[in-house]
Amino acid sequence: MKQFLSFVKKEFHHIFRDKRTMFILLGMPVVQIIIFGFALTNEVKNSGIAVLDQSKDAATTSLIAQIDASNYFDVHQDLVSYKEVEKVFRQGKVKLAVVLPPHFNEDLQHLNKAQVQLIADASDPNVANTLTNYATAIIMDYQRRITNDRKLPYTIDTETKMLYNPELKGAYNFVPGVMAMVLLLVCTMMTAITIVKEKEMGTMEVMLVSPMKPLMVVIAKAIPYLMLSAVNITSILLLSVFVLGVPVNGSLVLLAAESILFTLVSLSLGLLISSGADSQQTAMFISLVALFLPTVMLSGFMFPVENMPLPLRIVSNIVPAKWYYIIVKSVMIKGTGLQTIWKETLILTGMMLFFLILAIKNFKIRLA
Numbered sequence: 001m002k003q004f005l006s007f008v009k010k011e012f013h014h015i016f017r018d019k020r021t022m023f024i025l026l027g028m029p030v031v032q033i034i035i036f037g038f039a040l041t042n043e044v045k046n047s048g049i050a051v052l053d054q055s056k057d058a059a060t061t062s063l064i065a066q067i068d069a070s071n072y073f074d075v076h077q078d079l080v081s082y083k084e085v086e087k088v089f090r091q092g093k094v095k096l097a098v099v100l101p102p103h104f105n106e107d108l109q110h111l112n113k114a115q116v117q118l119i120a121d122a123s124d125p126n127v128a129n130t131l132t133n134y135a136t137a138i139i140m141d142y143q144r145r146i147t148n149d150r151k152l153p154y155t156i157d158t159e160t161k162m163l164y165n166p167e168l169k170g171a172y173n174f175v176p177g178v179m180a181m182v183l184l185l186v187c188t189m190m191t192a193i194t195i196v197k198e199k200e201m202g203t204m205e206v207m208l209v210s211p212m213k214p215l216m217v218v219i220a221k222a223i224p225y226l227m228l229s230a231v232n233i234t235s236i237l238l239l240s241v242f243v244l245g246v247p248v249n250g251s252l253v254l255l256a257a258e259s260i261l262f263t264l265v266s267l268s269l270g271l272l273i274s275s276g277a278d279s280q281q282t283a284m285f286i287s288l289v290a291l292f293l294p295t296v297m298l299s300g301f302m303f304p305v306e307n308m309p310l311p312l313r314i315v316s317n318i319v320p321a322k323w324y325y326i327i328v329k330s331v332m333i334k335g336t337g338l339q340t341i342w343k344e345t346l347i348l349t350g351m352m353l354f355f356l357i358l359a360i361k362n363f364k365i366r367l368a
Contacts, residue, residue, distance in 0.1 A: 008220045047131055047306060048076035049096040050088050059105035059114075059146075066142050067098065072134040085119055089163055090336050092326060095121045096131045108146075113155045122165035123333040124173040127304065132160050164249075164333050171244040176328035177301030179236050180321040183259065184266045184295055185287070187229055191270030192283040194221045195363065200280060218360055222267045229263040249335030258331065258345065262324040265348050268355035269320070275362035295321045323347050 049067070053060045068075045076094055079085060085097050099117040101107075107114040118135050120128035136158050143156045165172045233256065240246040248255060270287065277283035296302050298312065299321035305313055316322050323344040330336045338345070 008223050012224045047073065047095045047127065047304065048093070049073050049098060049131075049135075050077040050079050050085070050094040051075055052079040052082060052085060052097065052099045054102045055100055055104035057105035059108055060100045062146075063100070063116075063139070063142050064098070067135065067138050070134070070138055072131075072138075086163065089119075089121050090330070090334055090340055092330060092340075095124070095127055096135060098135065108156075113157065115157045115159060117159045117161065119161045119163060122162035122172070123329050125162075125165050125170055126173065128162055128165070136160075169245065171240070171246050172333055173329075174301075175236070175240045175244060175246045176325050176332060177299070179233070179259070179328055180262070180299060180301060180325045181295050182232060182236065183229060183263055183324070184269075184321050185292060186232065187225055187263055187266035188270040188273065188291055189284065189287040191222060191225050191267050192273040192277065192287040193280045195271065195274040196277045196280055196283050218271055218356075218363055222264075222271060225267055225270075226260075226263060229267075230260070233259045233263070246332070248332050250331035251337065254338060255328070255331045258324070258327045258341070258348075261345065261348050261352065262320065262327075265320045265324075265352040265355065268352050268359060271359040272355045272362065275359045294319045298322060299325050301325055320348060320351055 051064055051067075053064060064075065067073050073096070077088060079088070079097070082099070085099070088094050088097070097119040099119060101115055101117075104114050116139055118132050120132050122128040139156055139158055237248065237255075241248060269291075273283050273286050277286060294315075298305065298308075298316040298319045300316075301321070305316050305322065308316070327341045327344050327348075330341050
């Protein structure tokens, strides 16, 4: 244990004596959360929706068919009660629900007026606003189509309701994305150069004669970055709540535990890169280029995954940030619990074990 603590202490010394490393670890997350929280916007083309048809007459069937036939929407689920609306949103299955009241066709025929309610998941405000605008335009087009130059034209009133983020603040979407990007890139980038640095500095021989097992050496190198990542998580959450006004609606303990799990995934991936790279430049290049673009493009942070072609949707499943992004939005914004995010948690756990086992295996080969 004394030797293990000595290794951990050595890693802390390496970190603290390098001011650039300290800035990357502690300064970059603060800068990014502020820039991304205030400056960026995004847009969406289409999404899956749910429909609650309480009338089930010819008019509602025709309207639903017109919505489903558009390039913007795909009806994923038919609901049977109003209670199911928020349930499907919490499960993350849809981003828009169309609620058609009872006697829809009768109201059109006798009162020349009917109502439709649009409920959107505003945890991503740009997507919610865009989807409600698309749905409203389709409903208005349906209204014009059935009027047929009547003296008293039909009128369909659209009521819009935004769940989770009624003020449509962009920070509700970008805070989870920045958390995923910062933790993955910073942790992976910094740990990616640890083992290969030992080789370049000529201290690999020290490890060769060390009585410590490769597993303990790898863990000793990861612990300082895990502790500093906890500081990053705390600073991001504090900035999110008190500067950007993003609440933590779910369990703070669960959010912290999931963040630590994702940090372990990032550290394991960094160690894997470090154990396989031949130089610090190579390790840095792999961690920046090979991880930055997939994290930004395929995690759902900048662009909705469901809008991508099938091959890219399949590839996105191996991007750890995608699953952590879903977890943070579900717990932090929607207030859900482990029963909703257990699948994403298992996937991240599997990734962590996979990367760590490969890193230790490669490290043993280097020491052989």
